[in-house]
Amino acid sequence: MGAFTYDARADAWWWSDEVYRLHGFEPHEVVPTTALVLAHKHPDDRDGARxxxxxATVGDRPFGSVHRIMDATGRARVVALVGRRRPGAPEAASVLEGYFLDLTDEVAERSRSEANRDIAASAAHRAHIEQAKGIVAFAYGIDPESAxxxxxxASNNGNVPIRDLAAHVVERVTTFRGDPYRVCEYLAEAAGLPLPR
Known part of the structure; x- marks a missing residue:
C-alpha cells in the first residue's frame, strides 16, 4: 500500500515510495503525472479510471476503483485506488488524497482457490459420470460411448443435469443388489427411457 496526493488543477502528483515501486519504478525515478498514471492502466480499465x-475532483464523497495496471517491468497487477477530495479544499483547487493498494497476490490466491475447488468438483462429477457409464453399459449391454x-x-428427457443423474445412478445401484435390469427400470422411470429387450 502506498499514499498519493493529486492536485487536479496543476496536474501534479506526489507518490510515496511504495507507489513508485507498485508501478515498477525506483522512488523518484519518474515524475508522476495523470498521463503516466493512465498509461499504466490496462487498456480495458483506462477509461473507467479516468x-x-x-x-472525484468535483465531489465530496470518498471514491474507489479496482483496476489492472502494467508496471514498468511488464508485470500485470490488480490495484485498488481509494481516497477523497481534501476536506475544505475549494472545488476550483481540488486536491485528492488517498492510497494505492496492491491486490495482485490476494486476487491470484482467490483465483487459485476457486480453480482448485472447481477442478475438484469437476473430478468428482467426472468420476460419477464414468461409473454411471459403466453401470449403464453393463445393464444395457452396450459400449461406453453408447452408454x-x-x-x-435421460438427462435431457428428465431435465436433470447429467452430473446429478450419474450420481443418482451410482448411489442407487447399491440398492439394486447386482440386478442390472433394475438400473434400466430406474432410468426408464426417471427419464422415460425404453427398457432394453
Whole structure:
C-alpha cells in the first residue's frame, strides 16, 4: 500500500515510495503525472479510471476503483485506488488524497482457490459420470460411448443435469443388489427411457 496526493488543477502528483515501486519504478525515478498514471492502466480499465479521477475532483464523497495496471517491468497487477477530495479544499483547487493498494497476490490466491475447488468438483462429477457409464453399459449391454448417449438422453428427457443423474445412478445401484435390469427400470422411470429387450 502506498499514499498519493493529486492536485487536479496543476496536474501534479506526489507518490510515496511504495507507489513508485507498485508501478515498477525506483522512488523518484519518474515524475508522476495523470498521463503516466493512465498509461499504466490496462487498456480495458483506462477509461473507467479516468472517469473515477474526474468525478472525484468535483465531489465530496470518498471514491474507489479496482483496476489492472502494467508496471514498468511488464508485470500485470490488480490495484485498488481509494481516497477523497481534501476536506475544505475549494472545488476550483481540488486536491485528492488517498492510497494505492496492491491486490495482485490476494486476487491470484482467490483465483487459485476457486480453480482448485472447481477442478475438484469437476473430478468428482467426472468420476460419477464414468461409473454411471459403466453401470449403464453393463445393464444395457452396450459400449461406453453408447452408454453415455443413454445418460445424455435421460438427462435431457428428465431435465436433470447429467452430473446429478450419474450420481443418482451410482448411489442407487447399491440398492439394486447386482440386478442390472433394475438400473434400466430406474432410468426408464426417471427419464422415460425404453427398457432394453
Amino acid at each position: 472517469r473515477v479521477l474526474e468525478e 453415455f448417449g443413454v445418460l445424455r438422453a
